[in-house]
Amino acid sequence: MRVVVVGAGLAGLSCARLLHTAGVDVTVLEKSRGPGGRLTTRRRDDWQGDLGAQYFTARDPEFVESVAEWQEAGVAAPWHGRLVRLHGADIRDVADGQRRWVGVPRMSAITRWLASDLDVRPQTRVTGLRRGGAGWQLDTDEGGRLDEVDQVVLAVPPPQAEPLLRPHVPSLAAAARSARMQSCWAAVFRGLEPAPAFDAAFVMEHPLRWVARDGSKPGRGNSGIWVAHGSGGWSDARMVMEPDDVAPELAAALADTLGLSASPEVLSVHRWRYSQCVEPLTDGYLLDTESGLAACGDWCNGDRVEGACLSGQRLARALTASHQSC
Template sequence: MRVVVVGAGLAGLSCAGALQAAGHDVTVLEKARGPGGRMSTRRRDDWQGDLGAQYFTARDPEFVDTVARWEAAGVAAPWHGRLVRLQDARVTDVADGQQRWVGAPRMSAITRWLAQGLDVRASVRVTGLRRHGGGWVLDIDDGSSLDGVEQVVLAVPAPQAEPLLRPHAPSLAAAAGHARMQGCWAAIVRGLEPAPAFDAAFVVEHPLRWIARDGSKPGRGNTPIWVAHGSGAWSAARIEQQPGEVAGELAAAFQSAAGLRTPPEVLSVHRWRYSQCIEPLADGYLLDAASGIAACGDWCNGDRVEGAYLSGQKLARALSDPAQFS
């Protein structure tokens, strides 16, 4: 079966790899310059920072085994940083017993490892889907198209999947429409003085919801680079602004949260238009077997890194089951 997976984030790569291992002909199309999605890392000559997912946990036995394989391959490692909760200048240690993991030496190491051996085509934006001769034609933003496709997998955020699903699988589109997602402004900063006595913090009732010293993670060289994520409400109120317009506010918010004497130097600002799913589905994936269109992602499966990976695996198993197409 010829399959095209739209989206080279964790769910898409998970699904694509499993389908290829099952003997299918798989192509992955990614609108960005490379794989990763929200498992991305921004790098320059003298710094790097994980812009999206900050860590992950492993609860499901299947994912526990997967993380063990990633660790053995050298692309994941446990993170033992001091994690606290910040509220009204009060610092409380988080002692929840959870083992947190990160990609090593950066979060994107995991998705780049998963992409090895796959036909991943970057900087390709799919603008529409058309039925033709019992299969699918995918229209690309440069005016070209990809035809002869038997199965389409949409591994993109729910608001991007919904308009592509609507003309062909209205029930799936309706389900995607129920998976509400919110945006997030993220910043990478440097120059914290005095340096906080913790490595990461959940920030409560504040413009920021998370700050973390990226250099405290394995493989980062203990650098003074920090990452900040704006809260859902704060980010939503500024989601249509440009990075330069919110950089100063992010710096001031970081100064306030971390108790700094001066604002940090902002190295990079990024807008995640679809960062977290605040009402995820519990289906695992969406599939219209009759028409050959499906969707997967964290928004289908509980809104975690673990959920994204397992969503791709579950969909791949369903597509490889001949009963689905009998």
């Protein structure tokens, strides 16, 4: 069985790694310069900041086992920063008993480790799927093509999966279309004065929804780098704007919510067009065994880092079982 996974985020890599371990011929295509998806980190010579997922929790025993493997490999560690909830001037510690984990020395370390033994082809965008006599044909940008593919896994956001599924399996396309996504503007800052007395905060009823001192996470050198995420509604309203135009608004919002004496320095701004699934599916993954098309991702399985990993792993097991029964 030859499998092509489209998308080198956590779901796609988790699926591909399990297939590879089972002896399946698997290739991963990624439109960006490298693996990561929303487990991504922006880096420069003198700073770094996790722009996407900020941490993850582990509840399901299967995911707990995966996290233990990551920890043993040295690419994940628990984060013990002080987490609060901000509602105007009201600051309350979050005491929910959850252990929060992060990638070490950055979030992208996890996906790079998962990709280390895989055939990952970066900067390769899939532009079309066609059914041929010997399997699927995948058209890629710049005129490329992969032939004789038995199974295609779309590990991409639902608005990107839906048009590829629509001509071939309308039922899967409809499921992808029902998973409504929200956007998010994210930015990296430094120069926060006065420095807050906490390490991260859920921000309530504000243009921002999250702020965190990236340097408080293990492996970051205790730097003064901070990351902020805009709320879904605020970000959606600015999705057509350019990063340079959104940057001062994000800086002003951060200064407002933290009571800073001046706007901080903006180091980087990123637009997550498909950041969070407002209405995630509960199927775990999408699979049509007859056609050989499937999809996975956090949007299929509850919208968490944990859900993304489990979605990819469970799809891989379903594909392996289906192939062995043929």
